[in-house]
Amino acid sequence: MRTLSYRFRDLLALEPLTADELRFLLDQSKPFQEIQKHPLKKLATLRGKTVALAFFENSTRTRISFGTAAARLGADTMNLQAEASSIKKGETLLDTAFNLNAMRPDCLVMRHSASGAADYVARHLEIPVVNAGDGTHEHPSQGLLDALTIRDRLGTIENLNVTILGDILHSRVARSNIHLLGKFGCRFTLCGPSIWVPRELEKIAPGTPIRCVYRMEEALEGAHVILMLRVQTERLNDPPLSANDYILLYQLNAERLRRANREAIVLHPGPINRGIEITPEVADGPQSCVLEQVTNGVAVRMAILYLVIAGATESGTHPALEGKPKESANASD
Amino acid sequence: MLAIKNGRVIDPATNTDAPRDILMEGEKIAEVAQPGGLRVAPGAEVFDAAGLIVAPGFIDLHAHLREPGQESSETIETGTKAAARGGFTAVCCMPNTKPVNDNASVTRFILDRAKATGSVRVWPIGAASEESKGEAIAEIAGMRDAGIVAVSDDGRPIATAKLARQVMDYCRSLDLPVIEHAEDVSLAAGAVMREGVASTRLGLRGMPAAAESVCVARDVQLAELTGARLHIAHLSAKASLEQVRWAKSRGLRVTCEVTPHHFTLSDEDVRYDSRFKMNPPLGAREDRAALLAGLADGTVDAIATDHAPHEPALKDVEFDRAPFGVLGFETALALALEQLVSSGQLSLMRMVELFTSGPAPVLGMERKIASGQPADLTIFSTTREWTYDVNQSPSKSRNSPFDGRKFKGGPMATIVAGRIIYKQ
Numbered sequence A: 001m002r003t004l005s006y007r008f009r010d011l012l013a014l015e016p017l018t019a020d021e022l023r024f025l026l027d028q029s030k031p032f033q034e035i036q037k038h039p040l041k042k043l044a045t046l047r048g049k050t051v052a053l054a055f056f057e058n059s060t061r062t063r064i065s066f067g068t069a070a071a072r073l074g075a076d077t078m079n080l081q082a083e084a085s086s087i088k089k090g091e092t093l094l095d096t097a098f099n100l101n102a103m104r105p106d107c108l109v110m111r112h113s114a115s116g117a118a119d120y121v122a123r124h125l126e127i128p129v130v131n132a133g134d135g136t137h138e139h140p141s142q143g144l145l146d147a148l149t150i151r152d153r154l155g156t157i158e159n160l161n162v163t164i165l166g167d168i169l170h171s172r173v174a175r176s177n178i179h180l181l182g183k184f185g186c187r188f189t190l191c192g193p194s195i196w197v198p199r200e201l202e203k204i205a206p207g208t209p210i211r212c213v214y215r216m217e218e219a220l221e222g223a224h225v226i227l228m229l230r231v232q233t234e235r236l237n238d239p240p241l242s243a244n245d246y247i248l249l250y251q252l253n254a255e256r257l258r259r260a261n262r263e264a265i266v267l268h269p270g271p272i273n274r275g276i277e278i279t280p281e282v283a284d285g286p287q288s289c290v291l292e293q294v295t296n297g298v299a300v301r302m303a304i305l306y307l308v309i310a311g312a313t314e315s316g317t318h319p320a321l322e323g324k325p326k327e328s329a330n331a332s333d
Numbered sequence B: 001m002l003a004i005k006n007g008r009v010i011d012p013a014t015n016t017d018a019p020r021d022i023l024m025e026g027e028k029i030a031e032v033a034q035p036g037g038l039r040v041a042p043g044a045e046v047f048d049a050a051g052l053i054v055a056p057g058f059i060d061l062h063a064h065l066r067e068p069g070q071e072s073s074e075t076i077e078t079g080t081k082a083a084a085r086g087g088f089t090a091v092c093c094m095p096n097t098k099p100v101n102d103n104a105s106v107t108r109f110i111l112d113r114a115k116a117t118g119s120v121r122v123w124p125i126g127a128a129s130e131e132s133k134g135e136a137i138a139e140i141a142g143m144r145d146a147g148i149v150a151v152s153d154d155g156r157p158i159a160t161a162k163l164a165r166q167v168m169d170y171c172r173s174l175d176l177p178v179i180e181h182a183e184d185v186s187l188a189a190g191a192v193m194r195e196g197v198a199s200t201r202l203g204l205r206g207m208p209a210a211a212e213s214v215c216v217a218r219d220v221q222l223a224e225l226t227g228a229r230l231h232i233a234h235l236s237a238k239a240s241l242e243q244v245r246w247a248k249s250r251g252l253r254v255t256c257e258v259t260p261h262h263f264t265l266s267d268e269d270v271r272y273d274s275r276f277k278m279n280p281p282l283g284a285r286e287d288r289a290a291l292l293a294g295l296a297d298g299t300v301d302a303i304a305t306d307h308a309p310h311e312p313a314l315k316d317v318e319f320d321r322a323p324f325g326v327l328g329f330e331t332a333l334a335l336a337l338e339q340l341v342s343s344g345q346l347s348l349m350r351m352v353e354l355f356t357s358g359p360a361p362v363l364g365m366e367r368k369i370a371s372g373q374p375a376d377l378t379i380f381s382t383t384r385e386w387t388y389d390v391n392q393s394p395s396k397s398r399n400s401p402f403d404g405r406k407f408k409g410g411p412m413a414t415i416v417a418g419r420i421i422y423k424q
Helices: A019-035 A061-072 A091-101 A117-122 A140-154 A172-184 A197-201 A216-220 A242-248 A292-310 A327-333 B076-087 B104-117 B140-146 B161-174 B197-202 B210-226 B238-250 B260-266 B285-297 B329-340 B347-355
Strands: A052-054 A076-079 A107-112 A129-134 A161-167 A187-191 A212-213 A225-228 A266-267 B002-010 B016-025 B026-035 B046-049 B052-058 B059-061 B087-092 B119-125 B150-152 B178-180 B228-232 B254-258 B377-387 B406-416 B419-423
Touching: A019 A140, A019 A172, A019 A292, A019 B377, A052 A061, A052 A091, A061 A076, A061 A129, A061 A140, A061 A197, A061 A292, A076 A091, A091 A117, A107 A117, A107 A292, A107 B002, A117 A129, A117 B140, A117 B377, A129 A140, A140 A172, A140 A225, A140 A266, A140 A292, A140 B046, A161 A172, A172 A187, A172 A225, A172 B026, A172 B329, A172 B347, A187 A216, A187 B076, A197 A266, A216 B377, A266 A292, A266 B238, B002 B347, B026 B087, B076 B104, B076 B329, B076 B406, B076 B419, B087 B377, B087 B406, B104 B140, B119 B140, B140 B161, B161 B178, B161 B210, B178 B210, B210 B228, B210 B238, B228 B238, B238 B254, B238 B285, B254 B285, B260 B285, B260 B329, B285 B329, B285 B377, B329 B347, B329 B377
Parallel strands: A052 A076, A052 A107, A107 A129, A161 A187, A161 A225, A187 A212, A225 A266, B002 B046, B002 B052, B059 B087, B087 B119, B119 B150, B150 B178, B178 B228, B228 B254
Antiparallel strands: B002 B016, B016 B026, B052 B377, B377 B406, B406 B419
16 A cells, blocks of 8 residues: 655745655656546545635646646635736735635645745745746746656656757746756756856756757757757847747757657647747657646646645555555556 | 953054053043053943953944935934944945935935934945936035045946046045945846856846956946045955956055955855845855955955845845845954954954954044044954844844854944943
8 A cells, every 4th residue: 555655845846855755746646647537537635625826927727737636636726816916006925925825725836927936935824835836946846747748758767868948047847857857867958049058057956967058959969858948939039039040040840859869759848839949840749748748737736736735644545546446556656 | 431441452553462451531542551550530430341352443334224214124223223233333324315315415414313313423425426326426525525434326336437437536536435336237137146056046037246347347447547546345256356456456546345244155045035135146155265365365455244224024025026135233243253263264453454444544534542542442252152133133124144143252342432332
């Protein structure tokens, strides 16, 4: 029988987690992946619990994904979106958080444009806080769902060559991936315009081999995993960078993809700018995992919400496996 | 009449490090004598400084007292109380108040408030440009006559090289120092900490060290062009220090100050905690090492606090949104003892110099313990163990990165104009 051996008060970043804790989170997501294939996807695990979703920055898929994850666990949600919030009326982030907390949710999932915002709020709240993306710092659930997708496709997340392409300086997805996969011996090649790929990135995860290169052909050589980042078109203006130059130098097309390992997979956190950072041919091709990532996102977020709300100190059957034969529980170990 | 007995006097200006007794009459030092050599009138107050260091009164070249205009963060009364607890006998207050101290009436207001409510001497610094906007030169002569000791657009640099040149030219004729907050604002725009591995890891926008040093380079060139007295405020980068070193080697009248937080902390200490956010931001480890070397070899003239109170309502927000600045008065001496003296980098004499006869000449003054001098003294311990509790501070603000830090050594008494205004 599975023993749930880690307790996560909050999930603010992947950087401080150990390989064992990260593996545990991925393993916990596995049964929830199965749920996504069932005709009836709703569990009662978190019935009576409330998840507060506070998105102080625009988000569609992450917000819907967390909302769907909560619903499939049987929890209720309260929603705060930036436009509808008091932020513009001058309320501080902490006051907004205290007000949400006063409605007694069991967990706060928050997205915010300031790096460290979730960390800051978590220091002041008793309830668990889940970081759904903080500025240009981390996006832990995205890092986990990417790792789950890679493990499903390639059978392992250990000792892989991972190439990340695009605006890495401003990417919370890149940081979460580096901090997760780096703990499993992966080697990173970061590539993009030099202003977005500063050399300092090579030192952000001591112990993890990270190199910055500025020629895409070199970056793709021998890659097992290619992680694309969305080109935020608003960032192309600061500094001024020509979209045509970007396409010329850094667009992932079929010809460039051939330089990677034959079985290499392509991930993209979305939303995709077709024709800018990636050609439709690659985005829709057999090596692309973009829709699996989205499906896995719900499973990962179910696991996160379950672990932070229900806690994980008791040993027992995984909630997604309740009522099923024990062999299947063991099989997923 | 006040007598200080049994203390160890350390006075860099007279190169004294010896047991001495000091007698003060009125607002002046009357006599400095061998131990037991004073003739003290019966009934005179006697302070027993046995086991303590007696130094000339500490001067802080750089502080923000927030009055007028931001009294919810600090007032001249609360700020100077905190300064007294830190061992400072005089503080220079920056002009970025509301309104800006850019004319004689604001200067006089500050001096009047200081006289009515202040514990230590308050020496105002006037704005270099009107409202520190970097357009027209402020009424510097009027402010000089009202009592400013220097000019600065602190909080920002003097906006353009042209204006900086004109201000330096003008201040040379008025015999006032120009204090520069060196920052290339285009390089620093939007940044909340120093650019480097730490900012990259935290996902916080960084400004490069060059944001400071290119401005220092501009200003030392202009100091050479104009012959002005130029003082670089809160110097934080190794490259800036090299510019100052070059200027000094050319014989230019260029000086600089370093803050305790910059010689104690580095960007690796930054957390998502706005108490670690100030401008200039904490530098890299090699910057800190360079500052320590500069403090030891004389390139750095003074330790200044850049005491910058912000009330909790302003400071207790996301790191990105918090204003720049940290408290500094009450921890400055203890940090200097810990980082500079206990670590063996500096002698006690040199450390005292950085608080006294180092900063005084920047303002065209002298600071020493001798008969006829103002009776301003700082008495401190190098052994007393204590813990800084910011909630006990007389300051109206709480934004110190050193809250809860344990110290060995610190201020024991502060004497201004012959009166004990603070006693531990």
